[in-house]
Amino acid sequence: MKNDRMRCIIKKHTTRQDALDAINSTMYDGFSAKASLKNIYMWMHSPVRTQIFSIQLYDIFSFVSVHLARHVTTVPFVQSKRIDRGGDGNENRYTLVNHRILCNAEALINMAQKRLCYQASPETRDVMKLIKNTMYDVDPDLAYYLVPQCVYRGGICPEPKPCGNYKIKRFKGDDDERNMRIK
Numbered sequence: 001m002k003n004d005r006m007r008c009i010i011k012k013h014t015t016r017q018d019a020l021d022a023i024n025s026t027m028y029d030g031f032s033a034k035a036s037l038k039n040i041y042m043w044m045h046s047p048v049r050t051q052i053f054s055i056q057l058y059d060i061f062s063f064v065s066v067h068l069a070r071h072v073t074t075v076p077f078v079q080s081k082r083i084d085r086g087g088d089g090n091e092n093r094y095t096l097v098n099h100r101i102l103c104n105a106e107a108l109i110n111m112a113q114k115r116l117c118y119q120a121s122p123e124t125r126d127v128m129k130l131i132k133n134t135m136y137d138v139d140p141d142l143a144y145y146l147v148p149q150c151v152y153r154g155g156i157c158p159e160p161k162p163c164g165n166y167k168i169k170r171f172k173g174d175d176d177e178r179n180m181r182i183k
Helices: 016-025 037-043 046-050 062-069 105-115 122-138
Strands: 007-012 052-061 075-078 096-104
Touching (some): 016 037, 016 046, 052 062, 052 122, 062 105, 096 105
Antiparallel strands (some): 007 052
């Protein structure tokens, strides 16, 4: 079911300097980090978590809100339909709700990997695409890394039943290289 009413507003609460300060705090005196945000996002080390966002979603389906709330590394705030909260008490899968997410960049990258997957519901993909497209105006370096898991993993799909939309190989967990001990 298509929903043309949904909207997204993203606010970034931190800057590149916050990430650089995090890097510098782990180094010895005299070191000065000069990394770009694109590199910081690619490296996926702890400074990526300094980039904090609030994402306000309006008029998304209730069941999509549930999908987004399952990401335990984000903090969700979901509009209640409870009568004692001002709602009408009526709710079903397609009830439109507002959903706010407080998260860091790493959590958003992980969320995108699952929610842009072609195995995700089309409605959930639509919301995640809206988040990604809105992110281009806020932090284009982060938007670049908001991709399905198979793209992020270089063509390896961890899903039990790959979608077939990409030329990928199914990860079986028995590849010789992956079973080698690390020295």
